[in-house]
Amino acid sequence: MSDDSFIREVNEEMRRDQATALWNRFGPIAIGIAVAVVVATAAWVGWRYWTTNQANASGDRFSQALALVADDKPDEALAALESLQADGYGAYPVLARMRAATVLDAKGDKAGAVAAFDAVAADRAIDEPVRQMARLRAGLILVDSGTYAEVSSRVEALTADTNSLRHSAREALGLAAWKEGRSADALTLFDQIAADNLAPRNVRERATLMSELIRGSGDAS
Structure with a gap:
């Protein structure tokens, strides 16, 4: 046997011994991790299937x-x-x-x-x-x-400038105010809607009509 062949056999034997030692040390851990991944994947797939079915049924x-x-x-x-x-x-x-x-x-x-x-x-x-x-x-x-008080207790907080529902909230509050003879309060709210370029067009149109009605009636003073 040549020196090169002997060295190769020694190196291969050392690698086998190292591989065996590594497997003996970390093999069970690797198997545990693989099993955990499989179980977790199966659980996730099962959960997705269950939630999808529940959502579809509802x-x-x-x-x-x-x-x-x-x-x-x-x-x-x-x-x-x-x-x-x-x-x-x-x-x-x-x-x-x-x-x-x-x-x-x-x-x-x-x-x-x-x-x-x-x-x-x-x-x-x-x-x-x-x-x-x-x-x-x-x-x-x-x-x-x-009553106006009942409407106000629910929508007043929604009339803030930063609230996306402010246009409808102001309209509801304005109508409730007008209904109870609080024309000046109603006019203020309808004018706010009419001046808000972000308000839906139909809401602005209704607010403009209400403003004109209140001013025309002379009740806003």
């Missing part, structure tokens, strides 16, 4: 409730929406609460609708934009069925 139930509303079956729609509130998945329970309040309003149950929107607005587990929308919806109902 979405189907919500669509069915909306179909009942469209078919003029409010009582059946309310029952379906209440069921979805109880055991729906994701955002659907909150959507069901908002839609149920709308159905109550359409049925003529103004007090029930306001109470339902107020409950959403008071629920700190719900995202703030949804809670603000619930306050606005309650205030809009109360423009016709409540």
Whole structure:
């Protein structure tokens, strides 16, 4: 055997010994990590599958409730929406609460609708934009069925210049003020809307008409 062959065999034997030692030391850890990765991946895939199915099922139930509303079956729609509130998945329970309040309003149950929107607005587990929308919806109902104070308690905070709902909130508050003979307050609110270039055109047009009506009546002084 040549010196080169002997050296190669020695080197190979040393490498095998080193590899065996490394495997004996780290092999079980490597196997554990591989198993953990496989289990975690399987759990993640299973969770995604479950959540997707739950969301799809809740979405189907919500669509069915909306179909009942469209078919003029409010009582059946309310029952379906209440069921979805109880055991729906994701955002659907909150959507069901908002839609149920709308159905109550359409049925003529103004007090029930306001109470339902107020409950959403008071629920700190719900995202703030949804809670603000619930306050606005309650205030809009109360423009016709409540007092200025009741409307104000719900929408006043939404009239701030930085709030995206300010145009509708000011309109609701302005109408409530005008209804109670507070024409100067109403005019101020309608003028704010009319001067806001970010307000939707239809809202600005209504505000302009209301401003002209109040000024024309001479009640703003």
